[in-house]
Amino acid sequence: MHRLALVGRGKMGRLVEQLAPEYGFHVAVRLTAENNAGGAAITREAFSTIDVAIEFSTPASVVMNLKRLAAAHIPTVTGTTGWNDHLPEVREAFLQAGTGLVWSPNFSVGIAVFRKLAGLAAELFRDEDEYGAWAWEIHHDAKKDAPSGTLQHIIEMMRKRGYPRKIDVAANRAGKHPGTHEIGFDSAADTITLRHAARNREGFARGALKSAGWVVGRKGVYTFDDVLFGTARA
Numbered sequence: 054m055h056r057l058a059l060v061g062r063g064k065m066g067r068l069v070e071q072l073a074p075e076y077g078f079h080v081a082v083r084l085t086a087e088n089n090a091g092g093a094a095i096t097r098e099a100f101s102t103i104d105v106a107i108e109f110s111t112p113a114s115v116v117m118n119l120k121r122l123a124a125a126h127i128p129t130v131t132g133t134t135g136w137n138d139h140l141p142e143v144r145e146a147f148l149q150a151g152t153g154l155v156w157s158p159n160f161s162v163g164i165a166v167f168r169k170l171a172g173l174a175a176e177l178f179r180d181e182d183e184y185g186a187w188a189w190e191i192h193h194d195a196k197k198d199a200p201s202g203t204l205q206h207i208i209e210m211m212r213k214r215g216y217p218r219k220i221d222v223a224a225n226r227a228g229k230h231p232g233t234h235e236i237g238f239d240s241a242a243d244t245i246t247l248r249h250a251a252r253n254r255e256g257f258a259r260g261a262l263k264s265a266g267w268v269v270g271r272k273g274v275y276t277f278d279d280v281l282f283g284t285a286r287a
C-alpha cells in the first residue's frame with residue numbers, strides 16, 4: 054500500500070479518504086486549515102514516509118501547500134481551483150525538485166472527454182460566422198471561484214482549436230448543485246447544446262486517486278489529460 058497525505062479534508066478530501074483503500078492507499082497524514090496554517094506542517098521530516106499527496110484545499114492556501122510539497126519531494130495531485138495565475142511558479146518548483154505534479158480543475162473522466170468534444174465543435178464552427186457561442190456553468194453556493202476553472206479550461210480548448218468569435222460566458226451559484234457545464238452554438242436556423250452534468254463528487258475523487266497512483270515515480274508537471282490520454286507534458 055502507498056502512504057497518502059491528504060492536504061485539505063473538506064468535502065473532497067473526506068471523499069478521497071473514504072475511497073482511498075480501493076486504490077491501494079493508506080491515509081497516513083491529514084492536514085486542514087487548523088493544523089497547517091501557511092503550509093507549515095508540510096516539511097521533509099513530517100513527510101519522510103509519505104509516497105504521494107492529494108491536495109484539495111482553498112485558492113488562498115493551495116500555492117504555498119504546493120511549493121512546500123515540491124520542496125519536500127512529494128509527488129502530488131491537486132484539484133484545488135482558482136490559482137491558474139500561479140502555475141508558472143508552481144511548475145518551476147516541481148521541475149526544480151525533480152518531483153511529479155498532476156493538476157486539474159476537474160478530475161472527472163466525463164469532463165475530460167467533454168472538453169475534447171467542445172474543442173472539436175469549436176473547430177467545426179470556426180468559419181461559420183452565422184453561429185454565436187456561449188459557455189455556462191452552475192455550482193453550489195459555497196464554491197468560491199466563478200466562472201469555474203473547468204469552464205475556463207473548456208473555453209481555452211475552444212480558443213486553441215481556432216474558435217475566433219465571442220464566447221458569451223455566464224455562471225450561477227445556488228444551493229447544493231454538484232456542477233453542470235454547458236457550451237452551445239446558436240444561429241437563426243438551429244441550436245447545438247453540449248452539456249455535462251455531474252451527479253455527485255465521487256467521479257472527481259476517483260480521478261484524483263487514479264492520478265495519484267499514476268504520478269508516483271514520475272517527474273514533471275502533468276494534467277489529467279496526460280493520465281487519461283497520454284498527451285504531451287503540460
Ligand SMILES: NC(=O)c1ccc[n+]([C@@H]2O[C@H](COP(=O)([O-])OP(=O)(O)OC[C@H]3O[C@@H](n4cnc5c(N)ncnc54)[C@H](OP(=O)(O)O)[C@@H]3O)[C@@H](O)[C@H]2O)c1
Binds near residue numbers: 092109111135
Ligand atoms: N478538481 C476537481 O475535480 C474538483 C472537484 C471538486 C472541487 N474542487 C476544488 O477543490 C477545492 C476544495 O473543494 P472542497 O469542496 O473540498 O472544499 P471545502 O469543503 O471548503 O474544503 C476545503 C478544505 O481545505 C482546508 N484548508 C484550508 N486551508 C488549508 C491549509 N493551509 N492546509 C490544508 N488544508 C487547508 C480546509 O480546512 P478546514 O476544514 O480546517 O477549514 C478544508 O478542509 C476547491 O478549490 C474546489 O473548487 C475541484
